[in-house]
Amino acid sequence: MRIGLLTDGGYPYATGESRLWCDRLVRGLPQHEFDLYALSRSARQERQGWVRLPEGIGQVRTASLWASGAGLPQAGPPRGLTGRLATGLGRAYGRRERRRFTAHVTALVGAVCAGADMGAPDGTGAADRFAEGLYGLAELARECGGLPTALRSEATVRVLEAACRAPGAGRTVHRATVPDYLAFAVELERALRPLSLDWYDEDGLGAVDLCHAASGGTAALPGVLAKRFFGVPLLVTEHQVPLRTHYLAAPEASFRAPVRALLAHFHGRLAFEVYRQASVVTPGNTHVRRWQERCGADPATVRTVYPGMDAERFRAVGEGDDRGGPATLVWIGRMEPAKDLLALLHAFAEVRRAEPGTRLRVFGAPVEGEEGDGYRARCEALAAQLFPDEATDAHAVGDSPVTFEEIGGPEVPDLAEAYAAGGIVVLSSVVEGFPISLVEAMFCGRATVSTDVGAVVEVVGGTGLVVPPRNPRALADACIALLRDPERRARLGAAARARALELFTVEQNLAAFRGIYLDLVAHVPARWTAEAERAERTGPPRPFATPPEAHVLGQSPPAPVAPGASARVPSWAAAGAEAESVCAGARGAGSSDA
Template structure:
């Protein structure tokens, strides 16, 4: 079958785990054809270039959600332009009113048609699909989403009876910010992807994240009847809300944009034939946002265990012949980011050193690619120097000082598997997590772990490691000391963690789950390219089931 893979800020751009996951999925399902429809989130997305797509990828189509909007559409007489603006005001008014929380009124009627719509979700959907149909008819919506008509509709919605009180004081600056950000979010409505040779030719759309990536899938279902699968390994709504706060947007602007993301998520879950969260943690968020429980199936992301097989085998050998290290070593592996809470980690290690003077901490961080990460890493180096003034943390050399900062993959530095193997205990100190891939990798390596209770950590670890509250350096220190002081227990936990990871989190398990999902969805929701009834009026069977496209031996 032909799968349309919908991405945002990921494959084929991402060189991190998000892109690697898509690549493993495509290669594992090589008997299908894939078309990749990629949305570029920012200039940074494109700065690293694209990865070479796997052979099953037939073509890649890419568009930007950033930068200046496309040139406005010209053409048509004055009457046609007037009708286009009137239709835009109507549909965008529905969308804006839904964001502001305004219920529809019983006497409101659409142009030449329309029943009253009382629910915000229905009004949001009416506005969204109305704008999509307008874009399809007139070649896009460039200019209209930042026009005076858009600002007028937004202001009217915020001032309307029943709107949230917080929105009553929104000013021109706030309205301009909302209009500009909505224009970026709604660009997929104007893309040339919905013809019979594009998404209309796919048997299935698979959005590998929430948010804008789901919009092409929603329109493909509406225009072409193509079924949609939505996969989320992080909560896209939560990410958007945190990003708005971090950007310092005013409260009224955050309310409007936050409700846009909530309503879009609810619509994508409602229209999807299947929703596949990566963990129970994500599933709870999805169901709170309206995902129907009978169409939700948890599929954990798959990781290639082969990269960690050598270290895992060494851990098994250590379990048979345990030997205590002269210098107990703790390892931390990840990217330098405030959410990873390296500050709490360093304070915890300070408490550990008071009871284990020979203990060492090795911090293995991913290559720093932006100023934010570089600044945070520099702050952590400075904190380490303050906590250990007589033996300041050395930025490179391992073995000379209690804390070392080492870049994974740099010359002379360990690869990820060796980084995990360097520690008697691996620590995860995050204050926020989605699906903790670094924790799974440590489990593949057979290492005992101490983790903070955030995101899907408890679900992943499943009793094979110690879990402590986040932002609690003392609890993190006590748990690490407990495992350092009990090597037999630590060895047993590491062995159990490896068995759990091999059973639940491999590429094979993930690929098989999506193979079954694809077949199930396409069998239940065939794209109606042929007449649904024959000449006698009897229903036509599904002539070419998805199973027929799988090569048999």
């Protein structure tokens, strides 16, 4: 089976989300051939290059979403092809094309500006108008050479202005000004850049049996168009919802409120159309599934598939490594505000008063930028304030109740050693998708105390303690309860490891997608490319590799014929003649007996 794997800011680049998951999928299903269609998110990501690709990769096409304007072909390892972005500069739009472009942009932008509930069909038919405009623009780009210049043109700005001032537009959108129109036009062109790529031909997405998008939104757009142009089924996998990520990031963006509202409406409409066209949607957990169904996904097409993780690296710890001591709490993750380490430190102060011998070891991965450095400094300052009479030096593990460490040193060389450093693993986040660190702790057989965010309850499933977020008192009480009950702590750790091995391994993830691939292709009519149809009409007959007669009981399969032995009768023809003579003899014998 030939699968088009669609990624956005991840695989095959060395950095990015879902990179490891995509690599495990490709390497774990070697019976399939994967073509990669990757969108990059930054120049830095491209400079860092690609990961080493396995043999199961057919061709690789890449395109940029970060570059302004043309988005030239991206340089990379000399493997496969790169995607070209047509800009519309090589051929000027004629009067007819301009009318078509204006009509399609008007339909799409009008649906975006309509003040309907995001992600759900409404009485005004905004979702259908959005789809009409989207596919009209895609067909125009395919015929006329791309949209980037046109989408940033004065014509688009005028359409935006008219749509924002039309009756039915939201109040926030109605306050938009010319700078807002210009800013949104730039973002709209970037989001719709996949429409202008040269991936939609018989050598590209038209040649695959299945499109698998590793994310929704813009990453899935090529799959949506492949379904429309070639009838290729689309599978969408989301370990987090792009629309939710956009909502969370919107307040931090530099845009004014009208632009943020327009972008939110656009991404909502796009999410609904992607889910409507997908044959199967596979969320990574129930938390994501609820978002998808609220955004328009048909529950009949949704199937939860947990992301697979490597359990082998934690096997030694999970099978009985208790050297960290039961009176040590461990926190592992990225040191950023969403992890709420400040609440954990306040909770640990309560734990320390109840159990004076307890320690807290914080293994924080560095976060790039001033925000990450500033947050770590705030956490260290709070620890010094809460424990003024005790050392908090990161290197004095035996002397301080709280230490801030990084994985990779002589004492803690790898991630498994960090989990082995304590008897209880704590997660204190206020925002969380799929809690990877929690699953790793479960593989290690550790009892866990977590906050009720994201998919935490679904992952833990009764094998750990879960408390409300932003509640240091509840977090402290749960930790104290496990510190004082070693038998319960051991039971929970063993149950957690068993649950993780059953649900969250790479093997179960690969088995699920292996079945989904076969099921999807089995329900899609066979498609013939133009090249295959031409070869079938003009080429020589193609015999079966193993003739059916070879399986008749009592007969040996004919010996294969060496290539070029044209003077001899082909083995499949000889087998057929032999079968016919046997049948004729049987018919003759039957008539004489009669």
